[in-house]
Amino acid sequence: MKKLASALEMVTSTDPGLVRGQNEDAVFADAGLGLAILADGMGGYNAGEVASGMATTLLAANFAQFMATSPMRDAESMQADVMHQRLLAEISAVNMAIFQAAESQPRYAGMGTTLVVACFYDNRMSVAHLGDSRLYRLRGGYFEQLTKDHSLLQEQLDSGMISPEEARYSLNKNLVTRALGVDAVVETEIHDYDVQLDDIFLLCSDGLSDMLDDTEIALTLQALADNLALAAEHLVHMANDNGGRDNISVILVRVRGDYTASRGWWQKLLARLK
Amino acid sequence: MAKMILSMDGLVLKEIQLNKERLTIGRKPHNDIQIDNLAISGEHAVIVTILNDSFLEDMNSTNGTLVNGQPIKKHFLRNNDVVELGKYRLKYMAELQVGAGTPSEYEKSSAIRSSAIRPQDLQLVEHGTRSNVAPAAAAPAPSAMPAAAVQLLNGANAGKELDLTKTLTTLGKPGLQVAVIAKRPHGYFITHVEGLQFPIVNGQALDAQAYRLNDHDVIEIAGIKMEFFLKS
Numbered sequence: 001m002k003k004l005a006s007a008l009e010m011v012t013s014t015d016p017g018l019v020r021g022q023n024e025d026a027v028f029a030d031a032g033l034g035l036a037i038l039a040d041g042m043g044g045y046n047a048g049e050v051a052s053g054m055a056t057t058l059l060a061a062n063f064a065q066f067m068a069t070s071p072m073r074d075a076e077s078m079q080a081d082v083m084h085q086r087l088l089a090e091i092s093a094v095n096m097a098i099f100q101a102a103e104s105q106p107r108y109a110g111m112g113t114t115l116v117v118a119c120f121y122d123n124r125m126s127v128a129h130l131g132d133s134r135l136y137r138l139r140g141g142y143f144e145q146l147t148k149d150h151s152l153l154q155e156q157l158d159s160g161m162i163s164p165e166e167a168r169y170s171l172n173k174n175l176v177t178r179a180l181g182v183d184a185v186v187e188t189e190i191h192d193y194d195v196q197l198d199d200i201f202l203l204c205s206d207g208l209s210d211m212l213d214d215t216e217i218a219l220t221l222q223a224l225a226d227n228l229a230l231a232a233e234h235l236v237h238m239a240n241d242n243g244g245r246d247n248i249s250v251i252l253v254r255v256r257g258d259y260t261a262s263r264g265w266w267q268k269l270l271a272r273l274k
Numbered sequence: 275m276a277k278m279i280l281s282m283d284g285l286v287l288k289e290i291q292l293n294k295e296r297l298t299i300g301r302k303p304h305n306d307i308q309i310d311n312l313a314i315s316g317e318h319a320v321i322v323t324i325l326n327d328s329f330l331e332d333m334n335s336t337n338g339t340l341v342n343g344q345p346i347k348k349h350f351l352r353n354n355d356v357v358e359l360g361k362y363r364l365k366y367m368a369e370l371q372v373g374a375g376t377p378s379e380y381e382k383s384s385a386i387r388s389s390a391i392r393p394q395d396l397q398l399v400e401h402g403t404r405s406n407v408a409p410a411a412a413a414p415a416p417s418a419m420p421a422a423a424v425q426l427l428n429g430a431n432a433g434k435e436l437d438l439t440k441t442l443t444t445l446g447k448p449g450l451q452v453a454v455i456a457k458r459p460h461g462y463f464i465t466h467v468e469g470l471q472f473p474i475v476n477g478q479a480l481d482a483q484a485y486r487l488n489d490h491d492v493i494e495i496a497g498i499k500m501e502f503f504l505k506s
Contacts, residue, residue, distance in 0.1 A: 152325070161329070166350035171326035171368065216441060223442040223454055226468040234456060234465075238441070241459050 005032040007257035008120055013232035017207055018244030024048035025205050025249035026113075028056040034120035034259070035063055036251045040133050040205040042179070043102075043111030051098050051113040051181050058094045059117065066090070080124065084190055087119060087128050091180070091188050098181025112182035116147060116203050118253065120195065123260050128190040131176040134209055136217070137193070138200040138225075143218035146193065150178035173210060200225060201253040204235075207246035211239040221252075228252045276328055278321070278357070279365045280307070290364075292328055297321045299359065300333075313337050313360030321351070326369065330357060420506045422462055424455070427492070427499040436500075438462060451496040455487070462487045462502070469496070 010029040016022060024041040026049070039055040041048030066086060102108045114131025127135050132149040148154060152175040156162045162170065180186060200221050208217075216238060224231035232250045239248045280288040290297070290307055299307045300318040309318075315335035322329045328351045332339040340358040341349045349355075353368040423437045424445070436443070438455055444467065446452040451469030455462055463484040466472045472480045474494040475487070487493075491502045 156324070162327075162350055169350070169352055172324065175325065219440065219442055223444045224467060226448070226452065227466075230454075230465060230467060234442070237456075237458065 003257075003259050004034040004120065007031075007255065007259040008034060009228055009254045009256055010036060010251065011228045011232050012249075012251045013229075013236050014249040015236045015240065015244075015247070017246055017248050018240055020245075020247055022046065022049060023247045024052055025207070025247040026052035026056040027203075027249050027251055028060045029251050029253070030060070030064075033060075033064055033067060035060065036118045036201075036203055036253055038116050038133050038203040038205060038249055038251055039113045039180070040131070040207075040247065040249070041111065041113040042176075043108065047102070047108045047111035048113070050101070050108060051111040054098050054101070055094055055113045055115055055180055058097060059090055062090050062093065063119075079122075080126070080192055083119060083121060083126050084192075087117065087126060088188055088190060091115070091117070091128060091130075092186060095180050095186040096184065099184055102181060110182070112179040114176060114205070115180045115188075118201060118203060118251075120253070120259065123195055123258060125193045125195050125201070126190060127193065128188050130178045130180050130186065130188055132174075132206050132209075134202075134204055134206075136202040136204070136214075138202070138218060138221045139196060140198075141222065143214060143221070145214070146191070147189075149176070150189070151176050174206065195255050197255055197257070198225075199255045200228075203251040203253075205247060205249040207244075207248035208235060208239050208250055210246065211242040211244065211248070225254070228254055276323065276326070276351075276369045277367050278307075279367065280309075281363050281365070282361055292321060292323045295323055297323070299364075309359065309362055311360055311362070314362070318359055319357075327351075328366065330366075335359075419457065419459065419461065420504045422457075422487075422502065422504045424493065424500040424502050427501055429498050445493075445500070446495040446498075453493075453495050455502075456484070464493065464502075471496075 008031040010031045012027040012029045014023060014025050014027050026039045026041065028037040037056045037059055039052035041052030043051060098112065102111045114133040116129040116133040116135050118135060119126045127146060129135065129147045130150060132151045134145055134149065135147045136143060136145050152172050153167055153170055155177065157164060157167055178187060202217065202221065217235065220231055220234050224234060232252050235250050236248050276292045278290045278292065279286060280290060294306065297307065298305045298317065298320050299309065300316050301310060301314040302316040305317065317333045318335040319333055319339050320331050322331065330341065330346065330349045330351055332347050337360055338345050341355055351366045353366065355366040357364040357366065421437065423435045425435045426432050438457055441457050443455045444452055445455065451471050452467040453464055453473040454467050455464050463486050464473055464475065465484040466480060466482060475485060475491050487502045489504045493500050493502060
């Protein structure tokens with residue numbers, strides 16, 4: 001785990017914005033675990049906060065426990081299919097926990113949350129997401145959104161009903177088609193990506209992506225790559241300068257070193273037998 | 275709910291709630307909005323409404339459909355758009371106070387957010403450019419900040435000016451000392467990015483906090499002195 005902690009730099013920043021009274025976003029990042037989680041809660045009163053808070057704390061705790069007790073011991077030697085299964089199982093469990101809380105307590109009725117999770121292991125990254133919280137990658141000057149929103153607007157874009165230019169002005173921005181905790185079963189989207197040295201990953205809530213153009217985000221990450229904390233802070237400032245209509249949350253991850261799996265003779269033997 | 279206001283020669287004739295997913299406009303009586311005028315085609319246009327967004331489509335009418343003076347085939351309606359059919363005008367008024375009716379379980383506190391969209395912002399968007407740079411309905415007010423630049427005072431490039439047109443301008447030598455000047459609506463701010471030494475402004479070393487620059491401040495980064503000044 002030491003390897004991960006030195007290979008990854010992670011910073012988080014979350015801000016209620018200028019309009020909302022409370023912050024319904026929740027963030028978690030731990031370089032040692034190689035785990036970054038961002039959730040944007042929804043639901044009346046403080047239910048949104050409860051849902052997003054449950055999502056990040058439960059996932060982080062379960063994941064940490066899994067890492068500590070796993071026979072493979074550390075994230076560096078984890079295999080992709082094992083990691084996928086584990087992530088999906090943990091997300092399903094948290095989904096059920098939030099769903100049951102919402103069912104059993106009237107004040108939490110209908111609560112739910114978006115989710116984006118990035119899990120780093122063996123010079124790779126698994127990204128699982130639900131809803132319109134996003135993950136972007138800056139690699140060698142090229143800034144790209146890796147997740148595709150689960151939202152009505154994205155569906156309209158896909159069907160060609162609305163152009164990307166028009167979509168910026170849509171009033172349907174905040175309708176998500178998948179979320180954690182709103183149903184007993186959840187269809188989590190998960191993908192794997194290779195990771196290169198000096199990649200910068202951004203996980204954010206729509207409070208950031210709705211207020212800022214991609215080019216502004218990219219410019220900030222490029223200019224302030226050597227000071228991630230300042231970059232995160234500046235992104236939040238800019239979103240607030242543009243109106244800060246929603247809670248703004250940011251997790252930045254920079255790959256500073258190699259974190260290949262440590263393959264001992266036993267793993268090598270296993271790999272050969274497969 | 276959004277609505278259209280039908281008028282002719284400045285006289286308001288009717289207010290139409292966009293409460294149907296598909297609302298047809300034309301001369302023939304089966305249309306939802308019937309305009310009995312020969313300049314209007316039998317089936318002239320249709321407005322498709324999906325939750326808070328409405329789209330206008332011309333149904334290959336003889337005399338066409340204009341939005342804000344431009345002929346359109348299909349158009350995503352925005353607040354205060356003026357649709358012209360012959361001598362008739364339809365003004366589109368977006369609903370800003372959403373939250374009526376039962377919000378779907380997937381709706382993310384849209385009541386709060388939508389009411390936060392102040393009408394003046396939408397006005398701004400309409401008058402502003404439609405460039406990709408303007409973020410969403412949240413287009414910021416055109417920055418009142420005057421343009422600014424830094425002029426190098428020593429070194430090989432002494433006398434050279436660097437315009438601060440970008441939202442972020444980095445200064446210094448990577449690996450040694452870097453600072454950044456951020457252009458924000460209420461001023462220009464300098465912040466330390468990396469290096470052991472912090473930028474010096476008017477002889478005083480800064481701390482990790484952002485510092486708001488004043489006209490004619492002298493900045494020193496990595497041994498290079500430069501003057502910040504506003505252009506007006």
